Structure formats: structure tokens, C-alpha cells
Amino acid sequence: MTTLNALETPAALIDTQRLQRNIERMQARMDTLGVRFRPHVKTAKCPNVTQAQIAAGARGITVSTLKEAEQFFESGITDILYAVGISIDKLPRALALLEKGCDLKLIVDNIDTARAIGEFGKAHDATFEVWIEIDTDGHRSGIKPDDEALLEIARELQDSGMTMGGIMTHAGSSYDYHTPEALREIAEQERAGAVRAAQRLREAGLPCPVVSVGSTPTALSAEHLDGVTEVRAGVYALFDLVMHNVGVCAxxxxxxxxxxxxxxxxxxxxxxxxxxxxxxxxxxxxxxxxxxxxxxxxxxxxxxxxxxxxxxxxxxxxxxxxxxxxxxxxxxxxxxxxxxxxxxxxxxxxxxxxxxxxxxxxxxxxxxxxxxxxxxx
Missing domain, CATH: 2.40.37.20 (D-serine dehydratase-like domain)
Known part of the structure; x- marks a missing residue:
């Protein structure tokens, strides 16, 4: 423990009152919308911040690197979604986490990676839980909700003995908007696309227990989340000037x-x-x-x-x-x-x-x- 006056500069400061207020605001909104909340911890990458999120009601975390997964697991968190498409060379590290008791979820958006996960899992007598990433806004990675590849990937995972855990999407294009009307529209687009993908899987007789959506702007703008089971968001805990310009924080x-x-x-x-x-x-x-x-x-x-x-x-x-x-x-x-x-x-x-x-x-x-x-x- 020290004081503000004693800090050498430059130094990264977190105002804990603002942090706690932001965490409580998001958790209260998720509770009202009736979904579980899985915060993305890549923003702070800090156990103290993550523990405050869990204490407020978050269930599970989202990470962007396997090192985050390893270090948060070591700190006692077991329910972890690795929300970046995995490169095949990292599968041994993912397996090591599984063998230690981590409830790790992987994501894929292509048949080649799905097949490689299945082959690696069978070769090591391991069952990976895998979610399929859906592209609901053309922002980054994922497959379209109506793409035939969705069913092909799910069948590949199921046939190889892996667990088809659900689907996830991230409306990153929400950062490009700045009016409440536009943010509500992109939030609904995100929700509807994810629910459509889940519907197609279920109609084909394939499991889809989790429907996961999320970005800070859409999480704070969605009018309802019918058909969604969980939300992910990260930067909301600290916020920044980009989010201020988007219009979701002061x-x-x-x-x-x-x-x-x-x-x-x-x-x-x-x-x-x-x-x-x-x-x-x-x-x-x-x-x-x-x-x-x-x-x-x-x-x-x-x-x-x-x-x-x-x-x-x-x-x-x-x-x-x-x-x-x-x-x-x-x-x-x-x-x-x-x-x-x-x-x-x-x-x-x-x-x-x-x-x-x-x-x-x-x-x-x-x-x-x-x-x-x-x-x-």
C-alpha cells in the first residue's frame, strides 16, 4: 500500500469507485435481461478486477490468450472460454488445462480446425468442448448464420466425439456507431443472427446449449435478449474514450x-x-x-x-x-x-x-x- 503522491510517473491508475460502479451497472443490466454474464477479462488482465466481476454475479470468464486462461485458472477460476480461434500448435496447452481440471471451451469457424481438434482429441483420449463462432456483422471472423458450413462443422465435432457446446458471436462493428438507435439496431442484429444459427443447429438435430453474444455497446443497448443464454463484454469495467464517443459512458x-x-x-x-x-x-x-x-x-x-x-x-x-x-x-x-x-x-x-x-x-x-x-x- 502506498499513496498517490508517492507514485513515480508514468503509472496506470484504476479508480476503484468508478470500476465498481461500472461492474455493478453491467451486472444489473444482465440480471434484468435474464442472461448469465461471462466478462471478457482481456481488458484489465488483472485478478483483482476479475474477482470483483465474479463477486458481482459473473459466471465464468472469457479470455483472448491461453496464457490468460492458464493464469486465471491458477488463481482459481475454472469456467473459461478461449474466444479466439485456436491454432493447432496450441492444442497441447489446451489439453494440459483440461487435464488439470479446467472447464475450457474452444471456438472454431472452419472445418479444418474442427477436424484437427477432433483428431487431436481422439489421439489423446480427450474431449474438448467447442463452440462455433458466428459472424453477425462482417466485422471479423466467424461464419454466417445461414452458411452450410455451420452444420458441417457441428457434425464434424459430434462425429469425432467432441462436445458441441454452442455458438458465440461478437458484434465488434458496434464500435463504429454512436447513436442509441444505431446501437439498438446492431444489438438486435447480433441477437437475431446468433439465435438463427442456434435454431438451424437444433432443427438439424444437433446440440446447441449455449447462445453467447456480446460487446460492450450491444450489451448496454439491447432491448431484449430472447433466445440468448449468456453475454460477454470486457471494456465496460474500465471504459475509455472510444466508448465515450460510442455513447455508452461518460x-x-x-x-x-x-x-x-x-x-x-x-x-x-x-x-x-x-x-x-x-x-x-x-x-x-x-x-x-x-x-x-x-x-x-x-x-x-x-x-x-x-x-x-x-x-x-x-x-x-x-x-x-x-x-x-x-x-x-x-x-x-x-x-x-x-x-x-x-x-x-x-x-x-x-x-x-x-x-x-x-x-x-x-x-x-x-x-x-x-x-x-x-x-x-
Whole structure:
């Protein structure tokens, strides 16, 4: 335990009050909609955050790497969905988790991987639970709900002795919208596509116990989830500027920030130079294509108060450029003297968190607890 004043900069801060509020908001919504909630833990990759989600009512977790699965399993969580199509060379690691007692679920979206999982499972006398990934918005991977490959993959899994666990989808294109009407529409598209895929499987006599959907914008926008059994979402716990632009959180909901110190000025340019460059913030410029461009992050005072008009407009590896949007601030040296400590809200919480070995978790009395986070694949 330490204090905010004692932290060296740059440092990744989590406001625990905002974090808890965000977690409770999402869980209450899922409870109201009548579905189980399986949070995606790739955003924080932090046992403390995940335990808070489980304490609020989450059941199971979603991971994006096998290393996350291994480390969260070691921390006591057994119900884990690995929500990235598995490369065949990773099957021995997945098998090792199964043999230790992990209730690991894999996903596939093609017949070749399904066949390889079946062959590997039979060769090692193992039964993998596999879900089929459905593409409901053309955003990334998965197969269309009405594609013939859906039934072919399910039959391949069943014939090889694997467990056909269900289907899952992720409406990642929801990040491209910013009105409540558009978000409700994409949430319904996600739901309907997933339910259609499940219906086709069941009509063909194939099992589909789980219908899993999710992204933070659709989870917070869906009007109903008829036919869905569970929802997944991740960035909601911390939120970020991209989510603010999408319209699902306010600036004071963003629980992650980077503490930084003013180390210099370029007065003629209206710049204050800080010690948080892209190595602290990441290079993610996700707000650049949205309605409001926050540069590399929104500037706040050390206590978290937003400084309207001031952003991290540029970033080198270890230097950040703080400036005013539009009119040059020629009083920048007096406004932000050397040694001034500030917080920067990030564009993308997942990417910014990944730049740091741990989080400084701020409690209401400004004391700080150090929370570990996971790295790697």
C-alpha cells in the first residue's frame, strides 16, 4: 500500500469507485435481461478486477490468450472460454488445462480446425468442448448464420466425439456507431443472427446449449435478449474514450488513466511536455475516426477533473505533447508548471493497460494498492 503522491510517473491508475460502479451497472443490466454474464477479462488482465466481476454475479470468464486462461485458472477460476480461434500448435496447452481440471471451451469457424481438434482429441483420449463462432456483422471472423458450413462443422465435432457446446458471436462493428438507435439496431442484429444459427443447429438435430453474444455497446443497448443464454463484454469495467464517443459512458465513468508529470515546455507552440509518451499510452488512435478526436488521450488534473480542450496531441516513445485544441495556449508554462502531475484518459483501455506491468488502484481516501496484471500469449 502506498499513496498517490508517492507514485513515480508514468503509472496506470484504476479508480476503484468508478470500476465498481461500472461492474455493478453491467451486472444489473444482465440480471434484468435474464442472461448469465461471462466478462471478457482481456481488458484489465488483472485478478483483482476479475474477482470483483465474479463477486458481482459473473459466471465464468472469457479470455483472448491461453496464457490468460492458464493464469486465471491458477488463481482459481475454472469456467473459461478461449474466444479466439485456436491454432493447432496450441492444442497441447489446451489439453494440459483440461487435464488439470479446467472447464475450457474452444471456438472454431472452419472445418479444418474442427477436424484437427477432433483428431487431436481422439489421439489423446480427450474431449474438448467447442463452440462455433458466428459472424453477425462482417466485422471479423466467424461464419454466417445461414452458411452450410455451420452444420458441417457441428457434425464434424459430434462425429469425432467432441462436445458441441454452442455458438458465440461478437458484434465488434458496434464500435463504429454512436447513436442509441444505431446501437439498438446492431444489438438486435447480433441477437437475431446468433439465435438463427442456434435454431438451424437444433432443427438439424444437433446440440446447441449455449447462445453467447456480446460487446460492450450491444450489451448496454439491447432491448431484449430472447433466445440468448449468456453475454460477454470486457471494456465496460474500465471504459475509455472510444466508448465515450460510442455513447455508452461518460468521461467520469472511465476508471483507467495514466498519471504523468510535466517535464518541459515549448511555449511558442503552446506545448507542455509530459513523461507519458506512446510507451505509456499506446499508439492506439481509435478516436481519430470518430466524432471527437482526443489525440492520444484526454488531459485531467491529478484528482481526475477533466480539463476541457486539453489533450495529449502528440506522442513519442517517452515524451507526450500536451496542447489545447484549436487556439494555441501561449500561457502553457504558467498553466502547467514543471512538476505538475496530471492524469490522461486513454483512447483504448486494453491497449493502454497492456503498456504497464501493474495498476495503481486508487481507493476513496487516495491510498493506492498495487494490482498485478498478466502479459503475453
Amino acid at each position: 468521461l467520469d465513468d472511465i476508471a483507467l488513466s495514466v498519471l504523468t508529470t510535466v517535464i518541459g515546455h515549448q511555449e511558442e507552440k503552446g506545448w507542455a511536455v509530459v513523461d507519458a509518451g506512446w510507451m505509456a499510452m499506446s499508439r492506439d488512435r481509435g478516436t481519430q475516426k470518430q466524432t471527437h478526436d482526443f489525440g492520444f488521450g484526454q488531459v485531467c488534473t491529478e484528482d481526475g477533473t477533466v480539463l476541457e480542450g486539453y489533450i495529449l496531441s502528440g506522442a513519442n516513445q517517452e515524451h507526450g505533447i500536451l496542447s489545447h485544441v484549436g487556439e494555441t495556449d501561449h500561457d502553457i508554462r504558467n498553466r502547467f508548471p514543471i512538476g505538475t502531475r496530471l492524469r490522461i484518459l486513454p483512447n483504448h483501455a486494453c491497449a493502454t493497460g497492456a503498456q504497464h506491468p501493474h495498476y495503481a488502484a486508487l481507493t476513496s481516501d487516495e491510498s493506492v494498492d498495487i494490482w498485478p496484471r498478466f502479459y503475453g500469449w
